[in-house]
Amino acid sequence: MNLNIDAVKDMTYDAIVIGSGVSGGWAAKELTEKGLRVLMLERGRPLEHVTGYTEALKAPWEMPENVRLGDLAPKYSQTPLGSALTVPTYWMPGQETSYRQDKPFRWLRPSIVGGKSIMWGRQSYRFSDIDFEANAKEGIGVDWPIRYKDIAPWYSYVEKIAGISGEKLGLPQLPDSEFLPPMDMYLVEKEVRKRIEKNFPGRIMTIGRTANLSEAQKVHVETGRTACQYRNQCIRGCPYGGYFSTQSCTLPPAVKTGRLTLRPHSVVTEIMYDSKKQRASGVRIKDAETLENREYFAKLIFVCASAMASTALLMNSVSDRFPNGMGNDSGQLGHNLMDHHFRIGATGQWEGGQDRYYYGRRANGIYIPRYRNIGADKRDYLRGFGYQGGGGRQGWQHHVAELSFGPSLKEELTKPGLWNMGLTGFGEQLPEFKNRMYLDKSKPDKWGMPMLAFDAEIGENEKKMRVDMINDAQEMLEKAGLINVKPYDQGSVLGQAVHEMGTARMGRDPKTSVLNGNNQIHAVKNVFVTDGACMTSSACVNPSLTYMALSARAADFAVRELKALRM
Template structure:
């Protein structure tokens, strides 16, 4: 009996955090720094900071296929191989298709990491605040449900996480894109400065700025204190950064949490379900499957933070059934799994610039430019709602411009020593509306290798997004033409949900338990000691990259949770 009690004690914590990505890392940091004993669970393999980044210090010629996939890899990973995030150099960071089984009623690209740190290792690092234009849009337009918070509620928490994460950028004072607490902005290339000037001349209200990015243009005490240093301008971020120059769980939040001595990290742990006590109306802990042994282990805690990324978190909640919750924990509204959103992109234009021939750039800037949303702002009214922004940037062709040339000899070699023309590209990222019918759900009979139900996707972009894409393509071409670019070509390479890897909305926040899953503090309406602070919580998508908002929501919810614990409310 005593052995039993000791075993339960060893598996009991103040808090459990499911997932170790961007939001999970923040949950672990905040909860441990506030004095809680925390268990962090992740289905992925351990990935050590620095030593785990096997390809980060390799030269291009040290790889077998220069980052490209083999035919065999494409055949064994038919879904992952559809797009660029999965390649020779990052293959070990992603789950195999055979382990990440899912079905599609409509095409959905699901990129699932298989490492501690999750997508914080491979993310694009673009970091933008939502504004009240975003938080108020659903209510004003009568779409979906109202956000239960406004910008003033989250603004202090944006500042809080920005000071630790480190966001470089330029202040603009725009209502649709609030400024952050910035590190110094990275410099634009000469072609970008030219396009920025011309856009301002020809299109009042449209602004080009340098991207707001979680790369340290200048490491400050908050970052050096956990062992981070400034950006080396290598642009190999997706391989993992040995310098800790961009924000990731391994470089930032995990060292901070480990410093407290209160964090236990358990990799190779698939969370099967959250356990629930009907008498207390509380979660009691989680049931975990060891990915190597398939042993089932239970862990117990006073609070549970669900940060398994939007689709993973929702899967756990849907699979956490009981007499009280036959359709998934916290799913009284029936909205769990619905309102699935992602940004639509892969559309825009590019062109050549005849100027700047005496200029080149130094290093490889791990950042691009950004054009904030200008459609449906102020007096601008379109035949669709919401809007889009542009990412992109300039570049100049180097020696590889001759890689396919049908020539040889001294003249060709001499020509390759001279850079080719400057190019400039604008690529749109548009908002997707929160459609109830866009959903994910668990298959009734099909199971994965751990015996858990596989996910089925039924989501698509609709008419509003299609109308928006017309402007996204035409505006990009028009701006480049007015900026003096030559040979401007527009494109639409088709975008499917999941491809932007900005999944959101399947356990949305709201004011009414009848129409939402979470309240304004990211608590399940019906289970007050369970919090969801990743993309699943989003009530609408905005058109900006969402990760900074996940960070702020997580820090805010962790602060609330600890205060409520001290009051004995949870």
């Protein structure tokens, strides 16, 4: 891999990949393995696999930010504070990622090679035909230009390489993946599962489907990965390669080809358009350290900067042909912003199993697939939700309020508390034109890019759904025999789930969408957008696995098209 910091004589490549996260990593891997010379541009700093995860093996008291939460909040106001407490250098400081909120929004931005693939939640689920067909059947938004059969082979392809552990269920609303062995459930989870499935036919609890290697197979070992160590420190970066990340999984094979050039500290400011050829010719960047402007040229451009940043780049790429942003003939660019709404559910305690405990720190939880508006179930809202969560035994912390002291307190501290169990709902958000992002050109950032502004919120459909999300969670835990069941609704602001989608959606008609069924901009066939910006609806499952499959699929198509043009 060439770490291209200094100026180079040859600025032309076969393909440029913008962004190095989940989507960008897959694009770079597939394009280089198919014979293309690829330039990967990343605005963040370099982060080397293994040696770059400087906090990965530290004890809590060795962490550099072992300070009060309140002290960190101003500096890292736009990052998850839990992550800022562990590895703050992964994230952009708040003053560098400012944006305007017409309505409350959270935009979480890492500033490293690998992007959010380093600290993502790793829950990996396939969309189903129920998801791909919903818009057309219900008259919502526009129809997806693909169906499950179009992407299913690509799900299988990326799953075998990434490594997804889980349990086959045979559910139409949640297609099975190419699974590694499932992780085990804790005792309380097994008990709750049995009782939910007995009391609520059609509701199933399974172990989470996660991109952690429950076992390392040949394809994983060949890139230097090994099985998950059950440390549950994934957010710091994994030196064992126990979970999927760009550094552990997609960069190594791309580097092995000798055809990848990675340039960090590169803020892409514009995609250049050649009006004579009706194609993009390359990109303009600003060096994040020197503020020097440069240009790079390529036959293919893959935009994988994350949903909001990718759309902002298209909006900022104006020309005589595209005065309102590249590919924006439909007027849909920036609209139909979606996220999952969550932070709602219930918790409870179980008085049984006092002679049992668990071993290790499983980096995973449980999952209850969507069951609302499936089959005969009909609600007063559209779509549905699933639950993530898990159980465990309380530790010594439940004695914090203990009034005793001395030997009796020490004795009590050696005993674990009750088993507890929690369910958190993740609901689908409908695409709505009014939910949007746009550029505030009156307020450029330090690199000269317009500030982003967000004007989006959950709608009435989602609010109706949340009634079921909290009530069902409480009812299931109570029917499972838990005590002290407490429902909660902490509110959900777009961006908090870090599943931003839409704003450059796929569709069948150039008049109503930005991209076609191959993730190409309708009017600029050599520009592909394969991250969350391309999504036409959000489903209720974590979307990263779909980004992987779409990126691999689009890269395959792009190379075949490129070779055909050369003939």
